[in-house]
Each structure stands twice: as C-alpha cells, then as structure tokens.
Amino acid sequence: MVNYSAMKEKKTATATKTRDAERSRGLILSAALAEFAMHGLGGARIDRIAERSSLNKRLIYYYFSDKDQLFKAVLEASYEKIRDKERQLNLQALEPSAAVRKLVEFTWNYYLENPEFLTMLNSANLHKARHIQESPDILTLNSPLIELLGEILEKGRASGEFRGGIDPVQLYVSIAGLSYFYLSNNSTLSVIFGRDLMTPKAQSERLSHTCEVILGYILRN
Amino acid sequence: MVNYSAMKEKKTATATKTRDAERSRGLILSAALAEFAMHGLGGARIDRIAERSSLNKRLIYYYFSDKDQLFKAVLEASYEKIRDKERQLNLQALEPSAAVRKLVEFTWNYYLENPEFLTMLNSANLHKARHIQESPDILTLNSPLIELLGEILEKGRASGEFRGGIDPVQLYVSIAGLSYFYLSNNSTLSVIFGRDLMTPKAQSERLSHTCEVILGYILRN
Amino acid sequence: MVNYSAMKEKKTATATKTRDAERSRGLILSAALAEFAMHGLGGARIDRIAERSSLNKRLIYYYFSDKDQLFKAVLEASYEKIRDKERQLNLQALEPSAAVRKLVEFTWNYYLENPEFLTMLNSANLHKARHIQESPDILTLNSPLIELLGEILEKGRASGEFRGGIDPVQLYVSIAGLSYFYLSNNSTLSVIFGRDLMTPKAQSERLSHTCEVILGYILRN
Amino acid sequence: MVNYSAMKEKKTATATKTRDAERSRGLILSAALAEFAMHGLGGARIDRIAERSSLNKRLIYYYFSDKDQLFKAVLEASYEKIRDKERQLNLQALEPSAAVRKLVEFTWNYYLENPEFLTMLNSANLHKARHIQESPDILTLNSPLIELLGEILEKGRASGEFRGGIDPVQLYVSIAGLSYFYLSNNSTLSVIFGRDLMTPKAQSERLSHTCEVILGYILRN
DNA sequence: TATGAATGAGAATTCATTCAT
DNA sequence: TATGAATGAATTCTCATTCAT
DSSP, rough: OOHHHHHHHHHSSSOOOOOOOOHHHHHHHHHHHHHHHHHHHHHHHHHHHHHHHOOHHHHHHHHHHHHHHHHHHHEEEEEEHHHHHHHHOOOOGSSSSHHHHHHHHHHHHHHHHHHHHHHHHHHHHHTTTTTHHHHHHHHHHHHHHHHHHHHHHHHHHHTTSSSSSSOHHHHHHHHHHHHHHHHHTHHHHHHHHOOOOOOOOOHHHHHHHHHHHHHHHBBBB | OOOHHHHHHSOSOOOOOSSHHHHHHHHHHHHHHHHHHHHHHHHOOOOHHHHHHHOOOOOOOHHSSSSHHHHHHHHHHHHHHHHHHHOOOOGGGSSSSHHHHHHHHHHHHHHHOOHHHHHHHHHHHHHTTTHHTTTTHHHHHHHHHHHHHHHHHHHHHHTTTTTTTTHHHHHHHHHHHHHHHHHHHHHHHHHHSSOOOOOOOHHHHHHHHHHHHHHHHOOOO | OOOOOHHHHHHOOOTTOOHHHHHHHHHHHHHHHHHHHHHHHHHOOOOHHHHHHHHOOHHHHHHSSHHHHHHHHHHHHHHHHHHHHHHHOOOOGHHHHHHHHHHHHHHHHHHHHHHHHHHHHHHHHHHHHHHHOOHHHHHHHHHHHHHHHHHHHHHHHTTSSOOSSHHHHHHHHHHHHHHHHHTTTTTHHHHTTSSSSSSSHHHHHHHHHHHHHHHHHHOOO | OOOOOHHHSSSSSSSTOOOHHHHHHHHHHHHHHHHHHHHHHHHHHHHHHHHHHHHOOHHHHHHHHSSHHHHHHHHHHHHHHHHHHHHTOOOOGGHHHHHHHHHHHHHHHHHHHOOHHHHHHHHHHHTTTTTHOOOOOHHHHHHHHHHHHHHHHHHHHHHSBBBBBHHHHHHHHHHHHHHHHHHHHHHHHHHHHHOOTTTTHHHHHHHHHHHHHHHHHBOOO
C-alpha cells in the first residue's frame, strides 16, 4: 500500500487543479468507504460510489481495477487508520493498568466515532477474510499491538498488579468484542430491548461496564 | 409466526408429497438461510435459493413476495430458534452462578454451531434493523430472557454470591459480545494474528477465558 | 353468445349458493371489463381480474380458456349491451329529425355513462379488430342500426326536411366521433386546454354543439 | 425539449459514426414510437424496441430511465411533430373559410399518414393523461393553435361569412373527432359495416363528408 | 364447480465493466 | 487524467397458464 501522506508532499502548490491523481484516489476511497459501510460489498454500487465522489465511474476502474480491489483498498485504508491511531496512544509510556484502561476507552470511542469500520469488518468477515489474506499490508499492521499488549501484561504481572497467564490475543479480542457487539448490533438490540442504547447516558454506562469487566478480570485481587 | 413443526404433526405420514405448502415454505426458508448467511442480503441470489431448495423460483415470490420479505422471514425463524433453545435451558432451576455459566456456555456453543445466525445478525444490522422493526414476532421474543437474567442476578446478590448493581442488559450484551466477536470475526482474526482460532484447543481456551471474564465480573470476591 | 338474462330465469330459487356457474361467469365478465377498461388488453392482469371478482384465478380459465377469449367475451357483452339500448330507443317511431337528435343524445349519454365502452373499443382497434372478426355475434349486431338510420334519412329526405345524398354510415361515424373524441380524450384535452371538460356545464355545451353540428348538416335550409 | 434536428446540423458529415448520443436517442425514440403504436404501453416490449433500433437494450435505460419515461418522451416528440406541421400551415395568411378547410384537410391527412399518432393518443388517454400532465413541454404546445383558430373564427364572423358564438375548442375537437374516430376505429368499423373504409374512394368520401359537416356548421347561410 | 400449489417463459431493470475519444 | 457512450450477463420480479385435489 502506498503512503499517501508522503506522496502528497511531493506535489506542487496547484492543489485545486482538476487532474489530481491523489485527490481523485482519495475521493474515490472515501466515497467507497461510505458506500461499502452502508450497503456491504454485495449491496454497494459502483455507480453510487462514482456519484458520491462526483467523479466518473470509469476512473474508479482506472485506479482500482475492479470492485473487489477497491474493497480491499478501502479495507487497507481502514486498518491503517485505526492502527495509526493506536500507535499514537503511546501505551508503552503508561502504567500497565492505565494503559489497559486507555486501550479499552480508545477502542470504544474509535468504534463509536467510526461506525463504518465495524461494517467494513463485518463485510470482510462475510467474505472469509479473502481480501485481508491478499493484502500483505494489513498483515504486518497488527502484530505490534499484540506484542505491546503482551509486554504491558507482563509488566503488570511482574509488579504484582495483574494476575498471570493472560493471553494478549484473548484479551484484545475481549476488549474489542465488548464494544463491538454493543455498537455493531446497537440498532437490533435497541429495538429488541425497547431501549435506546445510544443516548449519552447509555453510552457512558456501557463504557464503564466494559472497563469494569476488563479490569476486573486483569487485576489481581 | 406459525409453529411449523407443530403443524407438520397433524399431517399424514406421506412426508414427500409434492403439493405441501408448509414443506415448500420450509425448504425455501432453510435454503434462504444458507444463502443469506453465505452472501449477505445484497449478495444473496434468488436463483440460488431456488436451486438450493430444488423448488421453482416463482414459488419463492408466491410465498414470500420479495427478497426483503424473505430475509425478514428467515431472520424471524432464526430468532425464534435461538430463543426456543434458550428457553429449554431452564436456567431458573439452577443455582445463580451455575445458571450464568450455563448461559455463557450455551451462547458460545450456539454461535459455534450456528454460524449462520451470526451472519444473519450482521446483515440485519447492516440494514439498520429495518427488518426487525417490521417484525412484531421478534420483538416479543427477547424480553423473557432479560427478565430471567435479572431474577438470577438478584437471587445471586441476595445470597451474597454476586455483587450488586449489575444491569442484565449489559451483562447479556457482554456475554454475547465475547463469543460473537471471536467467532464472527474469526477468519479475519486468524489471518491477522497468524494463528488458527478454530482448533479445538483454541476453542476451549476461548470458552474458558469467556467464563472467567464473566464470572470474575459477577462474583463478589 | 349466450343470453344470460334468459338463462337466469331457469335457475332455482337458491340464488346465493356458492356453486353458481352463471353468477361466476357474470362476476368474471364484469371484473374483466373493469380491468380491461382500466389497463387495456396488454396491461390487464388475470390476477387482478380474479381478485376483483373474488373468484379463483383457475375459474377464469375454466370458463374462458384464455385471456384473449375473455377479452372477446367482454367485448361481445359490451356491444350487445349498447346495441340493446339502441334498439330500445325505438327510433322508427319518431319523426326523422327527432330520431336523429335522439340518437345523438343517446350516443353522448351512453359514452358518458359507460366510459369502459370507449376504452374497450380502443383496445379492440389496437388489436386490429382481431377479436371482432372472430366473433360472429358482434357482426350481426350492427347492421340493423345502419339500416334503420338509412330509413330515417330517406324518410326525412322524402318529406323535404333533410338534404339528400347522406350516407348513413358516414353519419353514424360522425355522430359517434363527435362524442367519442371529446370523451375518450377528455383527460388529455383537459390538460392541454387547461380547462376541465367534464364539468356539468362543459358537458351540456358539448352536447348542444354536437347536436347543432349534426342537425345543421342534415337539415335542408 | 431539445430540438434534435437542429443539433444534428452542427455535426460533421460522418453520419454513421457509432458513438453519437443524439443519433442513438433518436433511433430509440422512433423504434419506441413504432412499438408503442403497435402494442400500446402495456403490450410494448423493451426488448423489441432494442431490436428495432438495433441498439443495446441497456442504452434505452441509459437515456430514458424506464418504460414510462420512454413513453412520455415518445409522446412529447409526437406532439411536437404535429404542432410543428400545424404551424407550417400558415393559416393566418388565408381567408377564414379556406383556413378552416385547410385545417380540416390537414388533420385528416396527418392522421391518415401518421396512424401511430392516433394510437399514441389512445394510449395516453388510457393512462389518464398521466404522462402529459408530467410533461411541461406538451402543455405549452397547444394553446397557440386554439388562439389562432379563435382569431380565424372572429375574422370570419366580422366579415359576415361565419356565424357567431363558435367556441374554438369545441370546433377543434370536432374537426379532430370526425377524422379520428373514422381512422382510429377503422378496422373495427370496416368489419362491422362489412365494407372497407380505407379504399381511396372511401377515404376521399370521408374527407368530403367531414369538410361539409364542419363548413356547413361554420358558414352563415 | 372450485381452489391452492406450482411452473416456464418472459419482462423490466440492474450491474460491473469496457470502448472510444 | 478524464469522461460520456455502450454492452453482455445477470437479477429481480411478473405473467399467463397448468396441476392436483
């Protein structure tokens, strides 16, 4: 995957010219993200993506070859974005329990503010991770976080604060799952439980609950 | 929603007769479940559903009007099935902590053995629960479990075994989320973490982890 | 074509029994008339005819073989009805000019009150009178009126009241055409001329106009 | 509505080039006219229109969105064409009675030579002028003729040649109706009256008759 | 006479994709 | 780099009609 921010530097000052490859690519990507998030891979329409990006449909093929490649590119960009944010958390600088709490809070907030990410994950899974397997970029993006989490857990265990024997993958999946299910299924759940799960109060209650569950599990008591 | 299994009892032994509305409906429903689970609503093909059910395509429209209605019917049937199983758990007969553990285990196993259910949920959520909102049947199917869970939590708290102040909805969402995310995103996660999350060992580890997390949260210590 | 009124006499007193062939035929015919009138032959739907008649679709085929035959039957019934009414006018008993005026007024009023007849004619013509050619009944129904009109014109000419050399067919077509075009195209004309041609006032003006045109043409002056 | 003939002038001599939007639109429109005229809106087949125009079916949707829109476009073009011809009659340059006679003759000949126009009108009326109401173009096309006819009638009345009190709308409808009914219903009428109404002799007799009827009504005597 | 179930052939419309400029 | 025109292969849905009872 190309590093867009780096490439942009190279450009001349004429930012608003029509023939701007990077700008067009970017427009298409974000239009596609919106479309895939709203309709899934199968329900997404190239025509609508063209409209949303106010670019010609032909250009989509010019840049991304076909629908599947476009989906992959969108998925890559999505992963890149969240991993980027995670990196910025600078967890290694924090005390173990603060680090975990920060990760839980970040996860919740990121999912909350980027619901398209959840839908993209769903779509990717519906298609059996086919797109991810083909993307070497995504593969390399994830291990660092797990490693870091492992270090944090070990540090906490060493200081006697955390219990031992915690698998960082299990923990990461749990942190994600507790926020993910609530938010991803929120519309269904809200209807079923007859109670709006997205009011500010409901949101903050969920975050508290999640922190309690995760920290309750980690901390030696 | 009609209870088909009950209705079938009334019929004579000739199970394979051709002109059997209930049988045809049933065949279509299960073929549609498979198709929707595999491809999502947008990617599902009526033609394939017809093939899978070895019935005439026209019949699908005869019974279900259109693709959306069919999806709704499948979703209803899916909910009905899991709620039915949940009811059979007879949680009220168990000790509080045993009841919770049983619910956690059931949830995990049900999701594991019925992956179509996860995909159906995903699709339903992608479409903003539109189908659920239109279905009065589904709405009434869920409250009982939450009420029951509330009673169990109260009983546990009264006996001093459980901590107080647990919202049964939050707990239920957490129980579901811990299994759901692991299983629903398993293909993506397996690729990303470079480790097969579906080996028997991995599965039993996940279930243990989930039980620990949930019970660790609930039990007063 | 069968004479339904005559056949009905033969029936026993059980008028409301379900299995009543004549009643069913009649229900289908009038439902079909409404449907064909509203949508034309190509746009008519057998399903809707079944619904309108609250009878089973299969019965339509039982009685009328197929859509085309049904259309023919409806057309026959329509012709029969108007010819019947025309016969009841008893034009031969009137003075020539009164007879012509009565025919003009009748034509206008009949078309006005039976707009389906106009649409049926249109449909029949769209299909190049195929249905009429195959219907011996319709063929024999029309000549009498033209003959009678010929006699009236001759009687008027003999008395010096009418001009000579009027072709009864031309006259009949003109009488029909003056009302027909106004009524059949009324919706288009109303829109185009920006004036409602179906108010009571507009209607009576049109009838006056038509009488003037026809009688002005016929009367020697 | 765009004037296609004018636009074509601007193009270069290569009349048969493939990628010519106006040409394609035009081909579709005339193929559609033939199809709608022959089968009505309900009986028309998009497939046949594609074949007739030897263009890809998809293109029809590309230019006209759907069958209804296509029908509307054809109707618009039909109206435009006849109004255009009417304008070219230059009636205002003639003596009143010559002008009316010319209008009658034109109407007859136009309907005779463009039978599709009659069928289009029929179809439009079958659908309750729905298409016309939605078409602002058609609405503005007609008033001019009626105004002109009003002026002619007034001029004739002023010179003492015409009677007074003639409503131009009524007159126009009558002129149209006398030709329309004969031609539109000709196949039905020919069968019913057992006489071919389309022989050259029959045609000229009908035109004479129509002129006599209209002029007989208009002229003061 | 009556009816619900079933079907094959179509029909409108959609969609991803390519062509020509 | 950009775009309007064009297309083949689906895809959803419809329709007249027949089957089985």
